[in-house]
Amino acid sequence: MAEPARVTTLAEAVASLVHDGDVVALEGFTHLIPFAAGHEIIRQGRRDLTLVRMTPDLVYDQLIGAGCAAKLVFSWGGNPGVGSLHRFRDAVEHNWPRPLELEEHSHAGMANRYVAGASGLPFAILRGYSGTDLPERTPNIKPVTCPFTGEVLAAVPALQPDVTIIHAQRADADGNVQMWGITGVQKEAVLAARRSLVTVEEIVDALTPVPGQVVLPTWAVTAIAVVPGGAHPSYAQGYSERDNDYYVAWDAISRDREAFDRWLQEQLLAPVGGAG
Amino acid sequence: MSASVQPPTLAQEWSADEMMTIAAARQLHAGDTCFVGIGLPSTAANLARATHAQGLVLIYESGCIGAKPTRLPLSIGDGVLADTADAVVSVPEVFNYWLQPGRIDIGFLGAAQLDRFANINTTVIGDTYDRPRVRLPGAGGAPEIAASCGEVVVIVRQTKRTFVETLDFVTSVGFGTGAGDRERLGLRGSGPRMVITDLGILQPDPQTCELTLTHLHPGKAVDDVREATGWPLAVSASLSTTEPPTDHELATLRSLEATKSGTDS
Structure with a gap:
């Protein structure tokens, strides 16, 4: 059944596609990490998720610290080029804010x-x-x-997430998705999942071919949301640079439970005006 | 002895980390294909390309094959790697088509703990896996890099906390329990050729595979290395001194380091 992807808002997509207790994969190998979608999952207060991701990165450090995850399936959990993921470590070493079951691979x-x-x-x-x-x-x-x-x-x-979320450079008006640069394991992660959400920098009339591109046909994707800068502090090749300073600054924020909680309340939850 | 002004000692002219990185870079040659981990291995591999080994093929686990970065990447997924690569492939492809069949000559790895047979721990520190004292990042690409590359070079700062009698967790296999163990485990590459530290160079004994100190960096003594090793250290009968850094090596390394926008490890 070749049903096209529906274009929607990030909030609606997360509300309809990500449920408490789901197996959720946010993929993107350093490049194109779907941070905005991760933040929306935190805002909507999802709980008991099994988070799947090769390199948990800051996005899962944030979800783990916010108490969204019951389990982590992963292969390398560090802050690339900086050091530890301290919220991940606090969960494993001290069960804070809740115990985190691990399933660890290469x-x-x-x-x-x-x-x-x-x-x-x-x-x-x-x-x-x-x-x-x-x-x-x-x-x-x-x-x-x-x-x-x-x-x-x-x-x-086999990994078969309930939902896979990725960020891509762009989609066309029909919902075909195009990404390039380091494309990691995103194609496989989308095709392995029951449902999928792609956040994109922009929707264009037609996709111009780019060397090394990966194209996901519209009917292989459940939903698309336009989220410019949705990979920040990761990057979208051709659109933005990796915010290395953010990765360095995260070390101090994440080391301290109070500093993290302040970040969560003031930087993540407050700006959208959502009540608790 | 006269009490006149001392000439600067060799050790003051460069840092121990610089000597380690330069010694590691010298192990890589034009025409080699090298699977590069981030951090010290990436710095050394890029130094090799910028000095004596311009034809060195750098492969990063993000799928960048033949990357030619002009500045040091902060992560294995830095955009400069994709921009300059001969090919950018998916992550399943880099492991399945390129690493697994043995197409890559040298794997270049770091370590949090290392034992006398150059087995590596990057998973947990402490007695229990479920509640470790320190939770480390984990395996990443290392177990299969250590298994399938033609040979492995390890670069790691040497301390008693790092060079331990028994690993808390075996993440990646060097020589396992000793001679013949790699064959028994079905590991196809020949294993670690060299462990390069900030104090010297250790190489596996041809018979026992136990790491043996073969080179001291200038200004270092055997006792310095013994004190930084958590097992009775074997020392080669033909122990020699590492060639000091050349001006060109040092200047190139420093200009590369200056291109890095963040901090390392």
């Missing part, structure tokens, strides 16, 4: 889980994890024997 494992999800297969195979302590801690990593060669490989189950 990048190769996570990428292949999305590929299996996009492919409609139950699991993916890779040559990985051998000799590490990860399989002992992550029950979702199992050995599998190749029926042709007898080689023992790693199997990881």
Whole structure:
């Protein structure tokens, strides 16, 4: 059924597509991270989410600190080029603001889980994890024997998020989505999900081809919301630069529970005028 | 001894970190393909490209193959990497088509903890996984980089907290429990060739695979390294001194560092 993506507002899209208890993937590998959508999830007070993302980055540090997450499925949880994600660490080390269950993989494992999800297969195979302590801690990593060669490989189950959210440079009037630059695992994450939301910098009449582009046909996407700067402090190649100072400044804000709470109340919740 | 003005010692002319980065850069050669982690490995790899190894092919896990950044990237997904790359591929592709089949010569990794067989922990510090003393970022690309690259170079500052008898968690495998273990585990690459620190260089013993001190950086003593190592350190019979940084290496490194807009680690 080739139903086109519907164009809507960010608030309406999050309200209708993201529910308490959902498995939610916000993807974007350093580039095109859908921060505005993450912030809207916090504003709408979603709870008990299973957050899926290769590199949790600041966006999940914020969601975890705000108490939205019950579980995190990930492969690298740091502040790139800066250091720790302190809200993530506080949740794991001190159960604050609530306990956070972890499911931990390598990048190769996570990428292949999305590929299996996009492919409609139950699991993916890779040559990985051998000799590490990860399989002992992550029950979702199992050995599998190749029926042709007898080689023992790693199997990881498909990821099928209830909803995947990404940010892209632009869409056309029909809702076809175009992104370029570092496109990470976004195509796989959208195709693996039951529902999807793409925030875009702009909607244009027609998509001009760009080298290295990834295009998602409109009928592969559930909803599109126009959110200029929606990747900030990450970036959208051709539209904005990564705000490295924000990543550095986040270290001090996130280290301290009170400073984080102040940020949450004053920077995130207050500007839209939402009551609590 | 006369009490006249002391000439500057070698150690005052450059920092230990600079010596470490320069020693690491020297291990990379034009024509090598190198899978680069962010931080110290990225600085060293870009220094190599800017000095003796202009044909070095840099591959970042964000999917940037053949990146030629003119400034130091702050993250593995910096726009300058995509802008200058020969090809930008998806993350599944970089791991499945490029790393996994053994197309990449050298994996360049950092570590939070390292043991005598160059196994690496970047996951947790403390006795329990569920409630660690320090929760570290985790695996990222490292387990498969350590497994599948032709060989691995590790760059890490050496302290007793880092160089430990027993890892709290094995995130990436060096030589496992010793000689023959990589083969037993089915790891295809040959494993760590060298661990480069701010004090010297350690290399695996050809028979036992245990890390052995083979080079001291200028101004450092064997006791400095022993004191920074959490196990009885093996020292090579042919221990030598690292060539000091050349003016060109130092000037190039400093001008590269000056291009970085944020802080590292």
